[in-house]
Amino acid sequence: MEILPIHLTYDFNGQEIVLHPSVIRDAENVWLVDCGYEGSLPMIREEFLKHGLDFEELDGVIISHDDIDHLGGLKEIKDAYPSIKIYASEIEAPYVAGSLKSLRLQQAEDLFPCLPEEHRSWATAFQEQLRSVKRVLVDQTLGYDGIFANGIRIINTPGHTPGHISIYLPDLKTLIACDAIVIEHGELGIANRQFCLDLQEAENSVRKIAALDIDVLVCYHGGIETGDIKNKLHRSIQKN
Numbered sequence: 001m002e003i004l005p006i007h008l009t010y011d012f013n014g015q016e017i018v019l020h021p022s023v024i025r026d027a028e029n030v031w032l033v034d035c036g037y038e039g040s041l042p043m044i045r046e047e048f049l050k051h052g053l054d055f056e057e058l059d060g061v062i063i064s065h066d067d068i069d070h071l072g073g074l075k076e077i078k079d080a081y082p083s084i085k086i087y088a089s090e091i092e093a094p095y096v097a098g099s100l101k102s103l104r105l106q107q108a109e110d111l112f113p114c115l116p117e118e119h120r121s122w123a124t125a126f127q128e129q130l131r132s133v134k135r136v137l138v139d140q141t142l143g144y145d146g147i148f149a150n151g152i153r154i155i156n157t158p159g160h161t162p163g164h165i166s167i168y169l170p171d172l173k174t175l176i177a178c179d180a181i182v183i184e185h186g187e188l189g190i191a192n193r194q195f196c197l198d199l200q201e202a203e204n205s206v207r208k209i210a211a212l213d214i215d216v217l218v219c220y221h222g223g224i225e226t227g228d229i230k231n232k233l234h235r236s237i238q239k240n
C-alpha cells in the first residue's frame with residue numbers, strides 16, 4: 001500500500017491556492033481522498049499520470065466532508081466515470097448529496113447581517129458559489145471509526161464539520177488529516193478557526209489524532225508534515 005500525494009493549484013484573481021488530495025493505492029484498488037474545486041478533473045488526471053496511473057484505474061473517491069474545495073469537482077468525475085464509487089461518513093452523506101442544506105452556506109447566511117458593508121459583495125458572491133456546488137449521491141456511507149479496507153481506517157474527526165473524517169493507514173504510520181489539521185506558516189493548527197463549526201470538537205479531534213502512531217501527516221491545506229507529529233500536535237493544542 002502507498003499514498004501518492006497530488007497537488008492542485010488554482011489562481012483566484014491572482015491569489016494562488018494549492019490543495020493536497022491524496023491517492024491511496026494497494027494491490028487491487030486505487031482511491032482518491034477529496035477532489036478539489038469544480039473543473040479539477042483535467043488537473044487530477046495529469047497528476048495521476050505523473051504517478052504512472054491512468055484515471056480509469058480509480059475505484060472510488062472518499063469525501064472527507066462537505067465543502068466546496070473538497071467536493072466541487074466530484075460531479076464531473078462521477079459523470080465521466082459512473083462506476084467510481086463515492087464514499088462519505090453517515091453524517092456528511094446527506095450534505096454531500098444535497099438532501100440537507102450545506103452547513104457552510106447556512107453559516108455564511110447567518111454571518112451576513114453582521115458583516116460590514118464593504119465585505120457584503122464578496123460574501124454574496126461566496127454564498128452564490130456555495131449554492132452552485134453540484135451535488136452527488138454517496139454510494140456507500142462509512143461507519144464511525146470504521147475500517148474502510150484492509151489497512152485503512154476511518155477516524156472520525158468532527159469539528160470543522162460534524163461528520164468530518166480523516167483516513168489512517170497504520171502500517172504506513174500515516175494519517176490523511178484532510179481539514180482536521182492544517183499547516184500554516186510551518187505550524188500545525190486547526191483549519192479556519194473562525195469558520196470552524198465546533199471549535200471544541202475540532203480540538204478534541206486533534207487530541208484523538210495525537211493519540212495515534214503517526215510519522216507522516218498529510219494536510220489538505222499545507223501538504224505533508226513529518227517527524228515528531230505527536231509533539232507538534234500537542235504544541236498546536238496548547239498554543240490555542
Ligand SMILES: [Zn+2]
Pocket residue numbers: 067069070179220221
Ligand atoms: Zn478545505
